[in-house]
Amino acid sequence: MRVLAALSGGVDSAVAAARAVDAGHEVVGVHMALSRDRAQMRTGSRGCCSIEDAGDARRAADVLGIPYYVWDLSERFEDTVVADFLAEYEAGRTPNPCVRCNEHIKFDALLDKALALGFDAVCTGHYARATTGADGTPELRRAADLAKDQSYVLAVMGPERLARAVFPLGDVASKDEVRAEAAARGLSVSAKPDSYDICFVADGDTRGFLRDRLGSRPGEVVDADGTVLGTHDGAYGYTIGQRKGLQLGRPAADGRPRYVLAIEPVANRVVVGGAADLTVGEVDAADAVWFGAPLADWTSCALQVRAHGATVPVRARATAAGGMEIRVDGTLSGVAAGQSAVLYGGDDGSRVLGQATVDRTRRPAATGASA
Incomplete structure (x- = not known):
């Protein structure tokens, strides 16, 4: 060959x-x-x-x-x-x-x-x-x-x-x-040492790379009620679940850490809140790629949403629009649109069933909110 x-x-x-x-x-x-x-x-x-x-x-x-x-x-x-x-x-x-x-x-x-x-x-x-x-x-x-x-x-x-x-x-x-x-x-x-991080951001400063390419775009950091807590240099420099680098001017009322809950590019705002608000109950993903027949019915499998991240038990099925619909049975938090969602299954759980790009998430039914 x-x-x-x-x-x-x-x-x-x-x-x-x-x-x-x-x-x-x-x-x-x-x-x-x-x-x-x-x-x-x-x-x-x-x-x-x-x-x-x-x-x-x-x-x-x-x-x-x-x-x-x-x-x-x-x-x-x-x-x-x-x-x-x-x-x-x-x-x-x-x-x-x-x-x-x-x-x-x-x-x-x-x-x-x-x-x-x-x-x-x-x-x-x-x-x-x-x-x-x-x-x-x-x-x-x-x-x-x-x-x-x-x-x-x-x-x-x-x-x-x-x-x-x-x-x-x-x-x-x-x-x-x-x-x-x-x-x-x-x-x-x-x-020779392993390369890591993003290959085209050789110094590891992703936010600096984005700022150089996209320019400075000052905006507000707010809580879920819209109260202004601080400012940022560009909403593009944040990701869901981020805790470090928020530089907020006042502590949370309960004294607990705050995390990025949402990024609003049109308003150029970053919304922050508590860790509990990052919990994910459902995931909608687009542009699915399947290894074998798409999952026509709800199927128990495992979901991974980060490279080298842990998997969580889920049920998933293909959608008529060419995506995936995923219901989380385990504990999952801090999932952002744009991340890759990969399903694993098989007798030993090592086989890739399919992949798609996260489009939106919803919190568990008990809390009811969307992300």
Whole structure:
């Protein structure tokens, strides 16, 4: 099989490519240049796609003895992932750029180009398992190392794209195993720090990035009754459930912490309140992607709404409008529109049933309010 290995410059993608070579595939390495400023270097372990990373990817390809190329996808990345990130925050929603990168870049632009060039699949260093169901359909499952599992951010790809994906690290026991293997293979990235946070916000200052792109937009921070408690520099810089950085001028009447309950982009207001007001009883999500037949009837399963977050028991079903309707049976709070909702099920609970984007939430029936 001809396999295009996406080499980020990190240890995971390098070992994944090495395992693809060991499996007998014809492997070609490619580094995706996603930043328009290619001179930008990483800050500690933050960021990716810098010249440093491209060099690390090239050295890994040399050790593995595979061809290596750099593909400039920066314009596509800016027009899809970054543009979506800005538009969603400006609309008072909370996007996940890793989900959008997998949707628009790794398993769309990259995969489409690979297929056009005659490759059979794309290989990445993601921690997830691609299996085949009893009926022959592709299944996405959690990685063996649950602490590193990335099935949540991959669920948006859907079964057709999954059939063209190879995840050699899905069965490894731990990241330590990957680093040890890299060292044994003579890969210089064996001890390279993991990248984290948002790759195109290399310094980790998301609010500063948004302010630079969207400008200063001063407004009010209010409680549920509309009483002004403070001011902000832009409602886009907040997310549901946020506690830190509110800079309120007066304490709550009950002395308890306050959290962001709602973001009103038109009025440019941020509404805060108590933790109890963040509880979620129902979730409506749009643009569902299903692995297998959509859930026609209410089905018990598990819901995850954050990368590496815990799951909660829910009942879910598909909607006629192409989304999901979810009723929470466990405890869930602080869910924002724009987040990815992923359903898990199967005998061991590791199989992805479907994914959709949170559109709105409702509080439990006992409290009755909507969010």
